[in-house]
Amino acid sequence: MSQTNIAFIGTGNMSYAIIGGMIKNGFNASQIIATNRNQTKLDKVASDFGVQTQTDNLIALAQADIIVLSVKPQMMAELCQTFANSGIDYSNKVFVSVAAGITVKRLREMLRSDVKLIRCMPNTPSLLGKGVSGLFSAGTSDAENSTVTEIFSSTGIVMWLEQESQINDIIAVTGSSPAYFFLFMEAIESKAKALGFTPEQARLLVQQTAMGAAQMVESQSIEISELRNNVTSKGGTTAQAIAHFQQHNLTQTVADAMDACIARAEQMETEL
Numbered sequence: 001m002s003q004t005n006i007a008f009i010g011t012g013n014m015s016y017a018i019i020g021g022m023i024k025n026g027f028n029a030s031q032i033i034a035t036n037r038n039q040t041k042l043d044k045v046a047s048d049f050g051v052q053t054q055t056d057n058l059i060a061l062a063q064a065d066i067i068v069l070s071v072k073p074q075m076m077a078e079l080c081q082t083f084a085n086s087g088i089d090y091s092n093k094v095f096v097s098v099a100a101g102i103t104v105k106r107l108r109e110m111l112r113s114d115v116k117l118i119r120c121m122p123n124t125p126s127l128l129g130k131g132v133s134g135l136f137s138a139g140t141s142d143a144e145n146s147t148v149t150e151i152f153s154s155t156g157i158v159m160w161l162e163q164e165s166q167i168n169d170i171i172a173v174t175g176s177s178p179a180y181f182f183l184f185m186e187a188i189e190s191k192a193k194a195l196g197f198t199p200e201q202a203r204l205l206v207q208q209t210a211m212g213a214a215q216m217v218e219s220q221s222i223e224i225s226e227l228r229n230n231v232t233s234k235g236g237t238t239a240q241a242i243a244h245f246q247q248h249n250l251t252q253t254v255a256d257a258m259d260a261c262i263a264r265a266e267q268m269e270t271e272l
């Protein structure tokens with residue numbers, strides 16, 4: 001990795017989280033260049049993590065060996081057009097796209113080149129080294145895949161996928177799902193406030209409980225349903241709450257929400 005330069009094109013929420021995870025896990029800041037059209041966001045990533053910054057994407061493209069495309073999917077065509085028109089030879093570089101809903105085929109059309117490409121679906125807990133990144137290779141070598149594994153392993157766990165369509169599945173399972181957990185926590189926080197806890201107390205109570213529950217799942221090799229059963233005393237309070245969730249089909253609601261997530265990724269593939 002000592003010689004590999006990595007450019008993040010579009011430094012918003014996701015790049016910030018990946019870069020943060022990389023730096024906290026020992027990556028050399030001088031290997032990383034972050035770009036954005038917004039200098040304020042670049043100032044923050046430079047001051048927080050010490051990486052190089054650049055508002056000119058083409059300078060970053062020319063300098064880097066690995067180019068992480070991290071703009072919103074709707075901005076990708078415009079960005080790639082500037083690359084395709086630049087005259088820079090990127091045939092030996094590896095592109096990593098974290099964008100939802102843009103296929104390898106479409107990215108290569110946008111870049112007007114049969115580039116070496118990896119699709120990656122990360123998530124924002126990468127910032128804490130607790131991320132998940134689903135990876136799919138298109139035309140990259142084992143050595144290049146190892147390098148990209150090393151990058152994303154520094155932000156959490158990595159899973160290589162056999163089929164490109166699994167990127168859409170993993171969006172529903174890990175890319176978008178931090179937001180599902182946040183929504184659930186928001187709901188508990190909101191009710192805690194309604195019950196009279198101060199905002200500070202409500203936040204503390206919900207975050208500590210969520211963290212404790214997640215760490216129990218991680219540290220104990222028993223089924224999650226058993227952990228739930230251990231809380232649920234027969235004829236007790238939890239049983240009443242769980243019964244209410246079940247009457248309202250929580251499990252099916254979650255499955256339907258994940259299907260909606262996948263359907264949107266598939267729809268984006270036809271739009272972008």
Ligand SMILES: NC(=O)C1=CN([C@@H]2O[C@H](COP(=O)(O)OP(=O)(O)OC[C@H]3O[C@@H](n4cnc5c(N)ncnc54)[C@H](OP(=O)(O)O)[C@@H]3O)[C@@H](O)[C@H]2O)C=CC1
Pocket residue numbers: 009010011012013014015035036037038041057070071072073075078079098099100121122123124175176
């Ligand atoms: N957020 C998440 O949890 C996840 C996001 N992703 C993917 O990551 C990508 C980025 O998402 P996210 O970080 O949330 O989005 P953000 O909007 O937070 O970040 C993208 C940044 O790119 C900047 N930008 C847009 N066009 C250009 C350009 N031509 N040159 C340089 N910078 C540019 C934007 O600037 P400006 O602020 O001016 O618009 C913005 O700051 C998306 O494709 C998304 O699908 C994948 C997994 C999870």
Ligand SMILES: O=C(O)[C@@H]1CCC=N1
Pocket residue numbers: 100171175176
């Ligand atoms: O909401 C989105 O489209 C992106 C992809 C996964 C998480 N955020």
